[in-house]
Amino acid sequence: MSSDVRTAIDAAAAGSPDTGHPARARRPVPGPVSEDSRLAVEIRGLVERGVMDEARERFGALVAAHQRRASRIAFQYLRDAAEADEAVQDAFVKVFEHITSYKEAWPFEVWFTRILINGCLDRRKARARRGRWFVPAEEAGPLDEMRASVGLANDANPESRLLARERRSRLAGAIDRLSGRQRTVFMLCHYGDRTPREVSAMTGLNESTVRVHLFRAARKLRGLLGGQ
Amino acid sequence: MALAHHLHDERLLDCYLAERGGEIVDPPLAEHLAECGACGTRYAELVHFMEDLREGAAAESDAVFTPDRLRAQQQKILRRIEHVGRSARVISFPAAPVRGGITSGTPRVATRWIAAAAAAGLFVGAAAGLFLDFTRGDRQVTQLASARTDGSAPRPTRLAGRTAPAPPSSEAADEAFLSDLETALDRPQTRELKPFDALTPHVGLITNTIR
Numbered sequence: 398m399s400s401d402v403r404t405a406i407d408a409a410a411a412g413s414p415d416t417g418h419p420a421r422a423r424r425p426v427p428g429p430v431s432e433d434s435r436l437a438v439e440i441r442g443l444v445e446r447g448v449m450d451e452a453r454e455r456f457g458a459l460v461a462a463h464q465r466r467a468s469r470i471a472f473q474y475l476r477d478a479a480e481a482d483e484a485v486q487d488a489f490v491k492v493f494e495h496i497t498s499y500k501e502a503w504p505f506e507v508w509f510t511r512i513l514i515n516g517c518l519d520r521r522k523a524r525a526r527r528g529r530w531f532v533p534a535e536e537a538g539p540l541d542e543m544r545a546s547v548g549l550a551n552d553a554n555p556e557s558r559l560l561a562r563e564r565r566s567r568l569a570g571a572i573d574r575l576s577g578r579q580r581t582v583f584m585l586c587h588y589g590d591r592t593p594r595e596v597s598a599m600t601g602l603n604e605s606t607v608r609v610h611l612f613r614a615a616r617k618l619r620g621l622l623g624g625q
Numbered sequence: 626m627a628l629a630h631h632l633h634d635e636r637l638l639d640c641y642l643a644e645r646g647g648e649i650v651d652p653p654l655a656e657h658l659a660e661c662g663a664c665g666t667r668y669a670e671l672v673h674f675m676e677d678l679r680e681g682a683a684a685e686s687d688a689v690f691t692p693d694r695l696r697a698q699q700q701k702i703l704r705r706i707e708h709v710g711r712s713a714r715v716i717s718f719p720a721a722p723v724r725g726g727i728t729s730g731t732p733r734v735a736t737r738w739i740a741a742a743a744a745a746g747l748f749v750g751a752a753a754g755l756f757l758d759f760t761r762g763d764r765q766v767t768q769l770a771s772a773r774t775d776g777s778a779p780r781p782t783r784l785a786g787r788t789a790p791a792p793p794s795s796e797a798a799d800e801a802f803l804s805d806l807e808t809a810l811d812r813p814q815t816r817e818l819k820p821f822d823a824l825t826p827h828v829g830l831i832t833n834t835i836r
Contacts, residue, residue, distance in 0.1 A: 449709075453703060453706055453707065456703075456706065457699065457703055460699050460702050460703070461699060464695055464698060464699060464702075465687075465690065465695060468686060468690040468695065468698070469682070469683060469686040469687075469690070472685075472686045472689060472690065473682055473686065478689045478690070481690075482690075482694075482698055485698065486698060486701055486702050486705065489702045489706075490702060490705050490706055490709075493706045493709055494706075494709055564681070565681070565685055568678065568681065568682075586642075587675065587678065587679055587682075588679065588682050588683070592642070592646045593642060608635075608638075608639070608642075609635075611638065611642075612634065612635045612638050615638060615671075615674075615675065616634065618678070619674060
């Protein structure tokens with residue numbers, strides 16, 4: 398499915414909790430240290446000094462700052478609210494467990510997103526494996542779809558809700574038809590609000606390659622969705 | 626200088642990404658977009674499509690991940706990291722059995738000896754009781770025979786003497802004791818003992834039965 402993306406991400410995983418290998422593929426993204434990166438460094442210092450309670454307290458702020466965007470990415474990737482919730486939780490827990498290996502040369506967001514995406518890819522892989530061996534249950538997220546419909550169109554009539562639901566279903570289907578790299582790049586860039594340069598740092602792909610994947614993904618989606 | 630030919634879709638996407646990221650759009654491209662109606666329309670369509678996708682996805686996610694759910698998620702994460710960095714409590718077990726401690730062989734042997742001793746004691750007790758009754762019975766028969774021979778009235782036996790009514794002073798003392806006992810049993814703090822009391826034969830009851 399998207400093992401190619403996972404490989405690319407792992408190849409660039411400089412000191413990431415998944416591999417623990419030293420930096421080898423990509424250079425860090427230059428630029429001023431962001432607020433969350435500074436906070437991550439502070440938490441790392443607290444953990445190293447053994448001041449765990451304070452570290453946890455500060456980490457709560459870091460979670461609050463990133464969880465919405467992380468949930469959005471995970472949900473779009475997995476199309477299942479419960480699984481996305483777990484993926485986000487796992488990513489944050491993993492970050493805290495390995496905070497001592499965080500290097501400020503990398504923006505925290507890049508580091509965190511890479512961990513999150515790897516977790517989502519693993520879950521998709523596991524889901525595909527399950528799908529080969531078990532009879533698939535009802536489509537993964539009818540309840541989520543319903544919740545989304547209610548949340549999105551509280552005041553809309555049933556027809557509008559039905560159309561919105563159908564449109565989301567078509568979109569999810571179209572995104573699923575993208576290749577692994579195209580999907581990852583599109584998700585991060587478009588749903589995660591990341592620039593191609595940041596996505597390049599997250600995935601280990603060249604910035605120009607990211608742009609190409611993004612362009613192809615957009616073109617394919619427009620073709621599949623008929624320009625909407 | 627504005628470009629003479631129409632822009633490729635890839636360049637339009639670059640313009641969109643630059644604009645969205647707050648970067649400066651390449652000046653020749655920006656000029657061309659401003660001047661060329663066809664490219665301007667294509668660009669507007671692309672922007673509309675991309676923004677529609679983005680906003681739709683964001684609204685869908687936000688409808689599922691409500692602020693309450695995000696708060697719950699945050700609490701779960703904080704609960705899960707509570708144990709990170711805390712060393713697990715290890716309960717150490719002795720590597721070798723303690724010398725002089727309880728071993729598997731000792732209690733079994735001791736139990737066997739106790740059981741054997743109890744059985745032997747029971748057997749000896751029963752045999753001794755039978756022997757005593759037998760000899761006493763013989764003595765009573767002899768005494769009765771001799772009394773009949775003497776023509777005198779038979780003397781009360783020890784057994785008869787044992788069942789004879791106690792002197793009145795002793796009976797009053799027993800009654801007082803039982804009364805005290807009943808009073809004590811009626812107290813709230815000793816009510817828990819009543820079931821045990823019900824299982825125990827009362828002295829008065831036994832005495833009345835014998836009478």
